[in-house]
Amino acid sequence: MTVTLADVAARAQVSPATVSRVLNGNYPVAASTRERVLKAVDELDYVLNGPASALAAATSDLVGILVNDIADPFFGIMASAIQGEIGGPGGRAGGERLAVVCNTGGSPERELTYLTLLQRQRAAAVVLTGGAIEDAPHKAAMDMKVRKLIEAGTRVVLCGRPQAPDTGAIALTFDNRGGGQELTEHLIGLGHRRLGYIAGPEERTTTRHRLEGHRDALAAHGIEEDPRWTVHGRYDRRSGYEATLELMRRDPSLTAVVAANDSVALGACAALRDSGLRIPEDVSVAGFDDLPFSMDAVPSLTTVRLPLAEAGARAGRIAMGREEAPPGGIASVRGELMVRGSSGVPRA
Amino acid sequence: MTVTLADVAARAQVSPATVSRVLNGNYPVAASTRERVLKAVDELDYVLNGPASALAAATSDLVGILVNDIADPFFGIMASAIQGEIGGPGGRAGGERLAVVCNTGGSPERELTYLTLLQRQRAAAVVLTGGAIEDAPHKAAMDMKVRKLIEAGTRVVLCGRPQAPDTGAIALTFDNRGGGQELTEHLIGLGHRRLGYIAGPEERTTTRHRLEGHRDALAAHGIEEDPRWTVHGRYDRRSGYEATLELMRRDPSLTAVVAANDSVALGACAALRDSGLRIPEDVSVAGFDDLPFSMDAVPSLTTVRLPLAEAGARAGRIAMGREEAPPGGIASVRGELMVRGSSGVPRA
DNA sequence: AGCGTTGCAGCAAGCGCTTTCTATATACGA
């Protein structure tokens, strides 16, 4: 049998109530009594029953972090930062919270189900990371769930995801559009006029915003875009490789390839190299996110740095109520253009 | 107020017991009744109270996954695979489990605390990934916790971590030693005799085993190792960069650098390049793990592929009781040598 | 027709904790 509060109480010769109070430290207990209780806890190797505690107190110490793809460092970095602030273990004893990261794999159903599961667990807070899926019914369902969660006392923070108006969720959005624009401006500034674009999966806010930024830049410089210059793919290397091959097949005269993110950009680099093209002499390549490996690419990748760790940390603090929410419940986080070796002037 | 089981029961004109049984599907309920109940659940938008359920049933649907560094794809890939098998949402409805990944950051205390937290939540299963910390007191404490968890009915699986004898935990270990040996054999086979080694953090099983494999290979070929040829660092790129600089400073005549993992190897490549050395003409480099980005490095990285996803999936299945544990409760997973562009014959 | 089965639903007793309210003891001021 497992040890219960009552066992500890018996051993310490106090009432269960007192033990509970010692453990929670939210009520005055005489020092001598406290010690006796702690000793008993130790001797019996007592571990609180989480569900029972959560039930009685109507609160839980679970904090959920939803990510699209846990194997992608983009999310890993954010999750790590969020978790760091949640305290998880490592904070002062007692106030321990179990930060749990849930991998949706980009699937709408899983996203929703995880939210339900967290709602079921009466999670203290939930942080949703990464772009949202742009499907009206799904979005409505999500918003509804978020509203329900908040109603039930769960704090909801969006990190790197667009605001969800009228849900009450706090949003820390990334300025994907601005970043995308700046990146393409840079390429145009170098003299590029024929730019391929490898977009992420359709129906994703991140995909759309980055692409819009790219197009804004083109439009601002009077460059008319050829529909053949845009290909959609997934946010991974493989996809970038294939898309680049396709792009160059469609129009070998392209002088630059802008990728939806760094992984895709790396795939693009590989494809270009395998096609016998030099970077950036023949074709310039640009990514997005500035993940750690991007500066190690050869040549190192020109990209837009997103302060993933900082944003995640902030989201975590807000979720824990340790930092004021931004005015209006929304803040936009800017990216920073990192010009490196993979972009240069176009070939003659 | 939130909706409770009783509310649903009232609305469906049945007893709470019946509602519970419909929801759990573990007791015969007439079809007509079931329908009425489900309708009520739907109309009231009822969400089960997880803690209450867990308390009453003395079981939980939580499955914990402990990782050392969630921002590292090595762990991300395993976690993703494990989670995929846990079912998480996405499996058939009803049997939903909340797979939670906990980031220990490599800290012994956090590792232990997370285990306590999971014990507190009465987790259904726990998967511990990655190398263990080789500190006797900590190991003892961990083993004790694991034993307690198992005693309490939690299934514990180690994935990529050495067996913990007498704890009852199932282990899927990686053959780090064999992999390390094979890798160094390869380099020796190419003609290298002066090899630098960038090891991971000390007091880690993974670090030790890989290094031992390396030394086994050297010894097998009668190569005497110079103590200056080994440097310890962290498992990240930065560390690899610095360690390589140090290594080349200590002995510029080294013709190969073997890194503890791929991230470190990438850092090594960067350092060598920055020192004006060509890879592999001047110095060969080898990594370990074969993470996705490794083949994109220029030159692509010679490394040892660990079947992270496969092992994770298997660990997940075992944790869920959907796959037989290996005989003896332990299985060793081999790595596969991937010879690529970063290794070549030594310079004259 | 009588009676053991079988199928389905309800009763009610907890699961192990938290917390309000109450009790006791001690300290204080008048």
Add this chain to the structure above:
DNA sequence: TCGTATATAGAAAGCGCTTGCTGCAACGCT
């Protein structure tokens, strides 16, 4: 010295669910 504030501990009522057991029809058997 008495009344009242102050500090500390206990009693007990749940929190919302699960489940063993009981109840009661309808059924099939001899």
